[in-house]
Amino acid sequence: MPINSYHALAPLNAILNGCATTLLLAGYVFIRQKRVAAHRACMISAMIFSTAFLASYLLYHYEVGNVRFSGVGWIRAVYFAILIPHVILAGVIVPLAITTVYFALRSRFQSHRRIARWTWPLWMYVSVTGVVIYFMLYRIYTPIYSPAAPAVAEAAAR
Incomplete structure (x- = not known):
């Protein structure tokens, strides 16, 4: 993949997050309607x-490096107020989501429900704010690309 084509992954990431958000919301609606099979399909999807997004x-970020927010003034504070909890919760949601799905697949529904009450809103927050961060970083403001990742620097040197 040519170096510049890695930039196409940023909108792909937003699309994957948006799809995860839609599926999480649909899964929630389905379980409230007691449509367990539809809930299960949405949550597995x-x-x-989310796994495709993470990869x-x-x-x-390995290929492109760090991307800095170019907004100034009050919007910068807003951006970081969204970004900081997003990053922290993104790290928390990975083991939490895996555990929640594990309990469901093992038919340990009491444990599944207990942890899902925490997992679902946190996962929704991470998915929704991921899309918001994408729009703020890449569409509303011009991104600032910091020193390239090692692979990019090596390819550029050739």
């Missing part, structure tokens, strides 16, 4: 989309 996100 959300996990797949794409890691590849993107």
Whole structure:
């Protein structure tokens, strides 16, 4: 993949997050309607989309490097007020989501419900704010690319 084509992963990441958000919301609605099979399909699909997002996100930042927010003034504070809890909760949601899905797949529904009450809103927050961060960082403001990742620097030197 040429270096510049890695930049296409940023909008892909937002799309994957948006799909996960939609599936999480649909899964919530389905379980409230006691439509367990539809809930299960949505939640497993959300996990797949989130896993694809994580792989794409890691590849993107490995190849492109750090991307800084260019907004100034009060919007910068807003951006970081969204970004900081997003990053912290993104690290928390990975083991939490895996554990929640594990309990469901093992038919340990009491444990599943107990942890899902925490997992779902946190996962929704991370997914929604991921899309918001994308729009703020790449669409509303011009991103600032920091020193390239090692792979980018090596390729540029060739």
